[in-house]
Amino acid sequence: MDMVIRTAVPADYTELGEITARAYLADGHLDFNEDDAYLKVLRDVAGRAVLAEVLVAEHDGQVLGGVTFAAPGSPLADIAGPDEAEFRMLAVDHAARGRGVGEALVRGCIERARAIEGVTGLVLSTQRSMAGAHRIYVRLGFERTPERDWAPIEGLKLLTYRLKL
Template sequence: MDFEIRTAREDEYERLGEITGQAYTGDGLLDLNDDDHYLNVLRDVAGRAADGEVLVAVRDGEVLGGVTFAAPGSRLADIAGPHDAEFRMLAVAAGARGQGVGEALVRACAERARALAGVTALVLSTQPAMRGAQRIYERLGFVRTPELDWSPLPALTLLTYRMEL
C-alpha cells in the first residue's frame, strides 16, 4: 500500500468534498435534478467531521478518497443500532480507483469499530448500482441485511450490509 489512511485535516475537507461529489455525480448515482441538496451534504466534509470521524487515503499529499465513520449514537448514523458503528459516503477519486483505496478505507472503519467498547457490528447503506463497492463489502465479510433496506427518497431504495465484529 503506497498511501496512508488517517483522519482528514481541515485543509483537506474541500478536496474530499469534491471527490465525494464527483464520485456520486460522475457515476450517475445522484440525479442533480432530483436531489441537489444531497450533493451539498456530500461536499460538507466539515459538517460530517463535527459528528463523526472523516478518514482519508493520502499519497504524497494528494487526497485519493475518504469515508465517514460514525460511532454508536452519532447523528450521522442512518441504520445503526445501539451496538453498531456505521460508515457512510465512501468515495475514491476516479484516478485512484482499482488501487485498493476503497478497501483500505473500509478496513480502517472496521478497525475503529473493533476498538470501541461494546460495538458488535459495522453497518452501511449502499445504492443498488454500487456493485464495485458491494464486492469489496462482501469480500471483507459483510452480509446483506435486506430487512434493514430503506428509502431516503421515493425512487431510491438503499441496500444494507452488516459485518459482525
C-alpha cells in the same frame, strides 16, 4: 500502493468534498444536478467532521478518497443500532480507482469499530448501482441484511450490509 488512512484535517475538507461529489455525479448514483441539496451534503466535509470521524486515504500528500465513520450515537448513523457503528459516503477519486483505496478506507472503519468497546457490528447503506463497492464489502465479510433496506427518499431504495465484529 503505500497509502495512509488518517482522520481528515480542515485542509482536506474542500478536496475530499469535491472527490465525493464528483464520484456520485460521474458514476450516476443519484439523479440530481449541481443545485441539488444532497450534493451540498456530499461536499460538506466540515459539517460531517463535527458529527463523526471523516477518514481520508492519502498517498504522497494527495487525498485519494474518504469515508465518514459514525460511532454509536452519532447523528450521522442512519441504520445503526446502539451496539453498531456505521460508515457512509465512501468515495474514491476516479484517477485512484483500482488501487485498493476503497478497501483500505473500509478496513479503516472496521479497525475503528473494533476498537470501540461494546460494538458488535459495522453497518452501511448502499445503492444497487454501487456494484464495485459491494464486491469490497463481501470480500471483507459483510453480509446483506435485506430486512434493514430502506428508502431515505421516495424512489431511492438503499441496500444494507452488516459485518459482525
